[in-house]
Amino acid sequence: MNWFTNLLTSTLGRKLLMALTGLFLILFLVVHLIGNLQLLKHDDGHAFNVYAQFMTSNPLIKIVSYVNYTIILVHILWAIMLTSHNRKARGSEGYAVSKNSSAWTSRNMGILGSIIFIFLVIHLKGFWYEMHWGGIQTVDYEGKTVKNLYLVVAAAYAQFWYAALYVVSMLILGFHLWHGFASSFQTLGLNHPKYNPIIRFVGRAFAIVVPVLFALIPIWMYLNQDIYNK
Amino acid sequence: MKINLKIWRQKNKDTKGSFKSYQLDHVSADMSFLEMLDVLNNDLIHKGEESVAFDHDCREGICGMCSLYINGRPHGPQQTTTCQLHMRTFKDGETIVIEPWRAKAFPVIRDLVVDRTAFDRIQQAGGYVSVNTGGVPDANEIPIAKKVADEAFDSAACIGCGACVAACKNASAMLFVSAKVSQLALLPQGKPERKERVEKMVAQMDEEGFGACTNTGACEAECPKGISLTNIARMNREYFGAITTSYEVKVGGGD
Ligand code: SF4
Numbered sequence: 494m495n496w497f498t499n500l501l502t503s504t505l506g507r508k509l510l511m512a513l514t515g516l517f518l519i520l521f522l523v524v525h526l527i528g529n530l531q532l533l534k535h536d537d538g539h540a541f542n543v544y545a546q547f548m549t550s551n552p553l554i555k556i557v558s559y560v561n562y563t564i565i566l567v568h569i570l571w572a573i574m575l576t577s578h579n580r581k582a583r584g585s586e587g588y589a590v591s592k593n594s595s596a597w598t599s600r601n602m603g604i605l606g607s608i609i610f611i612f613l614v615i616h617l618k619g620f621w622y623e624m625h626w627g628g629i630q631t632v633d634y635e636g637k638t639v640k641n642l643y644l645v646v647a648a649a650y651a652q653f654w655y656a657a658l659y660v661v662s663m664l665i666l667g668f669h670l671w672h673g674f675a676s677s678f679q680t681l682g683l684n685h686p687k688y689n690p691i692i693r694f695v696g697r698a699f700a701i702v703v704p705v706l707f708a709l710i711p712i713w714m715y716l717n718q719d720i721y722n723k
Numbered sequence: 724m725k726i727n728l729k730i731w732r733q734k735n736k737d738t739k740g741s742f743k744s745y746q747l748d749h750v751s752a753d754m755s756f757l758e759m760l761d762v763l764n765n766d767l768i769h770k771g772e773e774s775v776a777f778d779h780d781c782r783e784g785i786c787g788m789c790s791l792y793i794n795g796r797p798h799g800p801q802q803t804t805t806c807q808l809h810m811r812t813f814k815d816g817e818t819i820v821i822e823p824w825r826a827k828a829f830p831v832i833r834d835l836v837v838d839r840t841a842f843d844r845i846q847q848a849g850g851y852v853s854v855n856t857g858g859v860p861d862a863n864e865i866p867i868a869k870k871v872a873d874e875a876f877d878s879a880a881c882i883g884c885g886a887c888v889a890a891c892k893n894a895s896a897m898l899f900v901s902a903k904v905s906q907l908a909l910l911p912q913g914k915p916e917r918k919e920r921v922e923k924m925v926a927q928m929d930e931e932g933f934g935a936c937t938n939t940g941a942c943e944a945e946c947p948k949g950i951s952l953t954n955i956a957r958m959n960r961e962y963f964g965a966i967t968t969s970y971e972v973k974v975g976g977g978d
């Protein structure tokens with residue numbers, strides 16, 4: 494197993510973990526988004542509540558969600574490890590004058606990631622915690638009782654600052670993805686002149702489309718409170 | 724032209740350095756950057772002061788000895804080596820700040836000279852092909868596709884100057900190491916030791932305390948020889964492939 498610890502502790506191996514966990518989280522974003530888009534349906538939360546119930550009760554999804562928590566943790570811990578390693582490598586004396594020849598997002602992944610982390614804590618407290626352990630009203634659909642998470646979401650997005658926080662966080666997420674998506678492919682060594690343009694294009698499109706769609710939900714629900722908070 | 728200089732002066736590895744200002748009143752626009760420093764040193768010697776130590780050798784952009792972080796960029800404002808940089812790039816009366824490469828693995832020895840032997844040790848760890856003695860093989864015995872040969876040649880253009888490390892916010896040496904891994908991994912002659920090479924070189928790179936690449940691309944933008952990030956992706960591929968499938972090598976030396 495020596496080779497395995499070498500793999501995970503070498504600079505390249507740590508990057509590998511960042512890339513793999515990052516790509517997994519990108520997939521997770523897609524699934525999460527598809528679920529959230531149910532909120533845009535004007536069905537008093539039926540579709541969304543059924544989806545939320547499914548996501549918190551299905552045993553297979555349960556396993557996946559534990560994997561997901563672990564991956565988020567690994568992504569964060571390895572990022573901290575890499576950053577502190579890289580700080581040390583830079584040495585104690587810095588440059589007096591320094592001009593940047595790289596993209597802003599690529600240099601600030603740590604800051605962007607930290608903001609996303611803060612958002613994540615607020616987000617999990619607001620919905621995930623409420624869904625699991627909070628006292629949520631229930632609603633009956635064809636004899637099945639499910640928690641009405643929809644009400645919680647609608648109430649949250651009725652507050653301007655809450656909705657604004659979400660929009661800003663999605664902007665930050667977009668910047669994080671702008672670099673992260675293509676970067677993970679580069680780290681995995683998936684770099685080829687035939688595919689590079691596609692990877693770059695998909696990465697940038699993803700970094701725009703997904704956060705925009707996520708942000709659209711709080712905006713839409715804030716603006717249409719008469720429908721959502723009857 | 725008139726030039727003001729702010730140069731990092733440091734006696735040796737263990738003392739603290741600081742900036743000192745100098746002024747040159749008669750600089751020719753046709754001088755190379757290093758010739759300008761020669762003029763300064765001449766002045767200093769005449770005045771009985773210590774001359775400024777800086778690295779240089781070929782002065783024609785091929786040896787990789789020259790360095791210098793000039794006005795916030797390695798090798799100055801152009802994508803060349805410092806020895807190929809000319810004073811016409813600067814404005815009359817401009818203040819030029821000159822600093823040594825900064826990285827933990829490149830300690831300052833004196834003034835602007837840093838110790839880059841970490842690169843040598845990485846090369847010695849695996850950046851070679853072993854050649855058996857015997858008759859000289861025919862040069863064209865092994866066919867190599869033109870594109871592959873070109874790609875290997877592009878990687879081989881790396882002169883080991885260390886500008887990539889100096890430019891990188893992580894002080895990562897991956898552009899250098901990947902160029903050295905690539906130039907051999909691409910060619911048939913490099914294939915037998917391919918896995919062992921990348922494992923050993925990466926292990927040595929980590930041992931020397933260089934940082935981990937975060938794909939910012941600053942190295943590629945500053946490399947005087949146009950080494951591309953493609954090399955880093957290739958090294959990653961080589962490394963992950965090697966470490967998961969090799970059986971002949973123990974990484975990190977010893978056992
Ligand atoms: S990759 Fe470029 S910048 Fe780095 S050592 Fe080689 S020539 Fe210098």
Ligand code: FES
Nearest residue numbers: 782786787789806
């Ligand atoms: S002195 Fe040889 S490359 Fe500049």
